[in-house]
Amino acid sequence: MAKVQNIKGMRDHLPPAMMLRQHIVATITGVCERHGFEPLQTPIIEYAEALEGKLGDDESLIYRFEDHGGRRLALRYDQTVPLARVVAQYAGQITLPWRRYALGPSYRGERPARGRYREFYQADADIVGSSSPLADAEIVAMLTESLTALGFPDFVTMLNHRQIVGGVARASGLDEASAGGVYRAIDKFDKIGADGVRDELLRGGVSAESAAQILALVQIEGPPAEVLAALSERLAGDERALAALENLRAIIDGLGQMGVPPERYKVAPRLARGLSYYTGLVFEAITPHWPEGSLLGGGRYDELVGQFAGRPIPTVGLAFGIDRLHDVMEELKIGPRPATTAVAYVTIFGPEQMADSLALARELRAGGVNTLISLDSGGLGKQFKDADRKGVSYALVLGPDEIARGEVVIKDLRGGGQRAVPRAEVVAALGEA
RNA sequence: GUGCCUGUAGCUCAAUGGUUAGAGCGCCUGACUGUGGCUCAGGAGGCUGUGGGUUCGAAACCCAUCAGGCACCCCA
Numbered sequence A: 001m002a003k004v005q006n007i008k009g010m011r012d013h014l015p016p017a018m019m020l021r022q023h024i025v026a027t028i029t030g031v032c033e034r035h036g037f038e039p040l041q042t043p044i045i046e047y048a049e050a051l052e053g054k055l056g057d058d059e060s061l062i063y064r065f066e067d068h069g070g071r072r073l074a075l076r077y078d079q080t081v082p083l084a085r086v087v088a089q090y091a092g093q094i095t096l097p098w099r100r101y102a103l104g105p106s107y108r109g110e111r112p113a114r115g116r117y118r119e120f121y122q123a124d125a126d127i128v129g130s131s132s133p134l135a136d137a138e139i140v141a142m143l144t145e146s147l148t149a150l151g152f153p154d155f156v157t158m159l160n161h162r163q164i165v166g167g168v169a170r171a172s173g174l175d176e177a178s179a180g181g182v183y184r185a186i187d188k189f190d191k192i193g194a195d196g197v198r199d200e201l202l203r204g205g206v207s208a209e210s211a212a213q214i215l216a217l218v219q220i221e222g223p224p225a226e227v228l229a230a231l232s233e234r235l236a237g238d239e240r241a242l243a244a245l246e247n248l249r250a251i252i253d254g255l256g257q258m259g260v261p262p263e264r265y266k267v268a269p270r271l272a273r274g275l276s277y278y279t280g281l282v283f284e285a286i287t288p289h290w291p292e293g294s295l296l297g298g299g300r301y302d303e304l305v306g307q308f309a310g311r312p313i314p315t316v317g318l319a320f321g322i323d324r325l326h327d328v329m330e331e332l333k334i335g336p337r338p339a340t341t342a343v344a345y346v347t348i349f350g351p352e353q354m355a356d357s358l359a360l361a362r363e364l365r366a367g368g369v370n371t372l373i374s375l376d377s378g379g380l381g382k383q384f385k386d387a388d389r390k391g392v393s394y395a396l397v398l399g400p401d402e403i404a405r406g407e408v409v410i411k412d413l414r415g416g417g418q419r420a421v422p423r424a425e426v427v428a429a430l431g432e433a
Numbered sequence B: 001g002u003g004c005c006u007g008u009a010g011c012u013c014a015a016u017g018g019u020u021a022g023a024g025c026g027c028c029u030g031a032c033u034g035u036g037g038c039u040c041a042g043g044a045g046g047c048u049g050u051g052g053g054u055u056c057g058a059a060a061c062c063c064a065u066c067a068g069g070c071a072c073c074c075c076a
Helices: A015-034 A056-061 A080-089 A133-150 A162-171 A176-187 A189-203 A208-218 A224-234 A239-257 A304-309 A322-332 A351-366 A380-390 A400-405 A423-432
Strands: A038-040 A045-047 A064-066 A072-075 A098-107 A119-128 A156-161 A265-267 A281-286 A296-300 A315-321 A344-346 A371-373 A394-397 A407-412 A418-422
Touching (some): A015 A133, A015 A322, A045 A080, A156 A162, A162 A239, A176 A189, A176 A208, A189 A208, A208 A224, A224 A265, A239 A281, A344 A351, A344 A380, A380 A394, A418 A423
Parallel strands (some): A156 A265
Antiparallel strands (some): A045 A072, A098 A119, A119 A315, A156 A281, A407 A418
């Protein structure tokens, strides 16, 4: 007999979890569509070649295999590479700038942990073909709207720019090659502290003097305007870093004008982010309730999309990790938690009343009320118990007396109590309840 | 991928190497032939993750394997 087991790092989502997941998805796609983003879906499988050479060190995490024809294929690693492929492949049918969102599973062969799985769902939202700081700001605004709508009480989005991070490294006399180690070290600041970062930098061959400078830059905190001012002072000689600071300033202005609450974002020079394809803005939303890491992140990547198209196509975007959002919401006990999809449970008094009950169920459904019909006419007690255990809020009774009077009894299984309402008013009564 | 911890009923957990592996919750039946939750009485449910080994004897000790958790790594 086959193993009764799912694959390591891949999960089944039973109804209670699935209902929360669908709420998360509906909330996020709602925000996307209110911003005029268009949906896109691509296959889970891509040519391995399409994914290779874009992820830096972690290509070993890609699931690869051969199909029956010997083609080298791979499961997609994120939604970004397929986006780049689509933009190049359908260049004639897509008008830039293009706002699109995509929802679906991606696969990484990592060691699973809490909030991190080998199969995970992402909702990806990107603005393709614009380098305007307004595009960057809109993405961050959508992130803020989404997390707020989901009910996250206290999240903050940390903003930084890759060329500021690069400037930090350059200011310390390091070349691009050794910069990667510097990014990784400072990215861990919140986890291992200043001394931890210093140790790691020294181990990586950075001089004590440079390490001290990097640490000083990275620890600058305060209101965005002040942080930007302090950074431009320290990075004064670095053209690219100054341009980046100007860009970040424009993005932050945009956030203000879009009405993003100031307490929801801050400039954080220590934010680096691992993915190597980011070129401009980088950001991560964090909450104190999830010390394991970020809720979601993203940034600007002006070169990746162009790799397929053969010309630069500036793009900024973000990825919501549905699984991670779900895990955190589960832990914080936020979000709706319906026990089932049905609101009403229509009992069947007996064989004589079955037709009336089925007709009532049909009326309720036509009126937009999710309705469960009993499969058992063997006693009301049993049916009430069934309805209660399913978590349905209202049980409806249509016995001989009710039918004679043209009424339906609505029994409130949550609060207790019951009342008789005229048959014609049942949908309205449940609608307002 | 590396290191550490864990795996016993549907769930949460008990059980000095020694009878037939237990409890709470949940589940099923009944008390209750037009009314769930509360109460009471009864009942079902286990090759102790899997496969080897040590031992007179293993849920417990050893090895392997699978799965989960934590740290590293990285990230959604």
